[in-house]
Amino acid sequence: MRYESIAIHGGKTEDSGKGAVNYPVYLSSTFIQPSLEEFQEFAYTRGGNPTRSHVEKLVADLEGAKYGLALASGMAATSLVFGLLKQGDKVLINNNVYGGTWRYVSNIFSLHGIEYEVIANFNEYDFEQADSNVKMIFLETPSNPLLEVTDIRKISKAAKARDILTVVDNTFLTSYFQKPLDLGADIVVYSATKYYAGHSDILAGLVVLNDDELYRQLKFLQNTYGGILSPTDSFLLTRGIKTLSLRLDKHQKNALTVAKFLKAHPAVKDVYYPGLESHKNYDLQRAQATGDGGVLSLRLQDGWDTSKFAKELKIFDLAVSLGGVESLICHPATMTHESYAKELQEQIGIDSKLLRLAIGIEHEDDLLEDLANALDKAKL
Ligand SMILES: Cc1ncc(COP(=O)(O)O)c(C=O)c1O
Structure with a gap:
């Protein structure tokens, strides 16, 4: 299927056999376990909820990716990804990113012993000069608010050669116009509050990726931090995506x-x-x-x-x-x-x-x- 069709038919999962055209809203915080010995896919909505899983699969399908995670806001998505960093790590970031991202980088990193460096012209950046503790590159392209464009292909290639993760905030274009994973990035984050939801009614964030181990870590953090997208907002996000x-x-x-x-x-x-x-x-x-x-x-x-x-x-x-x-x-x-x-x-x-x-x-x-x-x- 092509993008427009996936936006409408993607993410399809079992809906209890009732045949609803729209994937239903599962307003349940907890799910019945069959017995002490038997476990099932959904247990508690922070860890997983069918309506959220549906939209997570849908956004992954749109990107041609393996995994999607839906969070309560774009900043919850960005914070989740920053949760992969450890004390002593360093992040390189382009020089005009969304103010909330900057608020996080400039106030929270130092509390956890994480360093950062703002790179003025990333397209010309010489990776030979990067410190050995650089573990992540965070790019927003086009940037906010000056619409500067950073070369995802070039930077993620150089980063990969040094085992550095490339994360792209793709909010301004969405996967409809730009697919950072195809260009070599490791993780894509979105404020889905914006074009995905599309009607200035909900806040939502997304993380999309292919790597199994990174997904395992991020899924663990999603359940641990708890900033998940609610079932109702997951439904509204799915609805918005149909007309993206x-x-x-x-x-x-x-x-x-x-x-x-x-x-x-x-x-x-x-x-x-x-x-x-x-x-x-x-x-x-x-x-x-x-x-x-x-x-x-x-x-x-x-x-x-x-x-x-x-x-x-x-x-x-x-x-x-x-x-x-x-x-x-x-x-x-x-x-x-x-x-x-x-x-x-x-x-x-x-x-x-x-x-x-x-x-x-x-x-x-x-x-x-x-x-x-x-x-x-x-x-x-
Ligand atoms: C590019 C970009 N990234 C992230 C965010 C944060 O998203 P949210 O407001 O959904 O937390 C925004 C919000 O304006 C944004 O413009």
Whole structure:
């Protein structure tokens, strides 16, 4: 089956023989054991629940992978993977990742004796200079919020040669547009809150991988930490995934239209979107992904007021998050990326003028009219 069909028919498992077209919600915390000597697949929902197993299998099927794990949020998924690290290990991370990931790395690692290093241009990184205790590489590509693209193939190959795990946060593209495991990565994490769920209604996280031993460890940690996706949210995530490809095609079409419009507008100084030919990683993005997603960032020229522009928008709500059907605008420096120290923000380009747009699936003309109108009003 092809991706769109797997999204609808994948993950199929036994549903107690009742013939429901939708996999049911098993709202049960505990499951009856046949006898003292006999054990069955499900015992207690933290360890496993049929509705969660269904969506875990579905996301693995979509990625052509062996295993999926569903967590209560994207950060629960990222934390789970960081749980593989031991005291003395070191992690290399690209330089603009989601603020919550940065909050974890910069506050929690040191408590456990784990080191990290931020790599400014990973595509040019020379692995000969990597310390011998580097055990994991954590990449977010395209990055958040500057949409920089990191070469998954090149980096995971060099990492593998040194027994270093490559982890990719694939939230911005999903497996519909990019399959990091096929490019050589070991583990993929997602905030499924975003495109997978797709309707800004639930929080969810996913981990997808092929390796049996890593899966055994992560499954153990999932049951031990307990940050699992609930049965009801597993159902809603499954429902969202059925329309993932349709939505992403539209998000992307709208995003490219908006990016081109902004690029040509005299009020706009910078536009960051990997689908624009002017983007510095345009070719690399084509080499490793089949799409560019629905997020872009911009800066206005000096003669325009950034705050007024955000305020005058009628369709774009000022809110964090992305990947829902509605268009959103956010100010990374004070919203999604406020966990970065001011100097670090400036150093990596998250300044007070940067705005991030999450493009929804509204009619593109309405989006363009809204943007044009707000830009007019924001002129000083
Ligand atoms: C790229 C990326 N990774 C991870 C996360 C964390 O996900 P969640 O909010 O579901 O915990 C986010 C949330 O915005 C994100 O944008």
